[in-house]
Amino acid sequence: xxxxxxxxxxxxxxxxxxxxxxxxxxxxxxxxxxxxxxxxxxxxxxxxxxxxxxxxxxxxxxxxxxxxxxxxxxxxxxxxxxxxxxxxxxxxxxxxxxxxxxxxxxxxxxxxxxxxxxxxx
Numbered sequence: 199x200x201x202x203x204x205x206x207x208x209x210x211x212x213x214x215x216x217x218x219x220x221x222x223x224x225x226x227x228x229x230x231x232x233x234x235x236x237x238x239x240x241x242x243x244x245x246x247x248x249x250x251x252x253x254x255x256x257x258x259x260x261x262x263x264x265x266x267x268x269x270x271x272x273x274x275x276x277x278x279x280x281x282x283x284x285x286x287x288x289x290x291x292x293x294x295x296x297x298x299x300x301x302x303x304x305x306x307x308x309x310x311x312x313x314x315x316x317x318x319x
Contacts, residue, residue, distance in 0.1 A: 199236040206237040208273050228282075240283045241273040244290025262289065 199205030209227065228238040247263045269286045276284035285291040297305050 200231070200234050203235040205235075206239070206277065208277055209238060209240045210273075211240040211242055237277070237280075239273075239277050239281060241269070241276070242283070242285040242290060242294060243269040243273075244285065244287050244293065246286075264290075 199207075207227070228240070231238055243264070245261060245263045246269050247265050264287050272286040273284055285294045296308070300308070
């Protein structure tokens with residue numbers, strides 16, 4: 199893509215949470231391609247309908263999931279509009295703000311508590 203000076207990448211990333219490895223990687227990729235015509239946009243899907251939670255035998259009975267088609271539509275629309283990132287869904291967007299309100303340690307503790315009983319029980 200760099201050689202042809204065209205193209206784009208929608209990087210499906212995790213909502214930024216400690217320790218933010220995927221988030222950091224997507225930002226690094228964006229930085230590496232600055233100045234080229236290749237556009238990179240991280241898409242944070244939040245809780246999306248898939249079979250990953252059922253494979254983990256997690257209790258998701260009280261969780262709300264977005265249809266995958268909605269997440270894809272959100273990502274493609276944001277990409278076409280030239281957005282630099284997209285968090286799909288209001289609940290996911292609000293969740294993405296948590297690391298700005300609490301320390302990494304507190305956020306990690308909160309997320310661990312949220313999933314501990316759902317996955318380990």
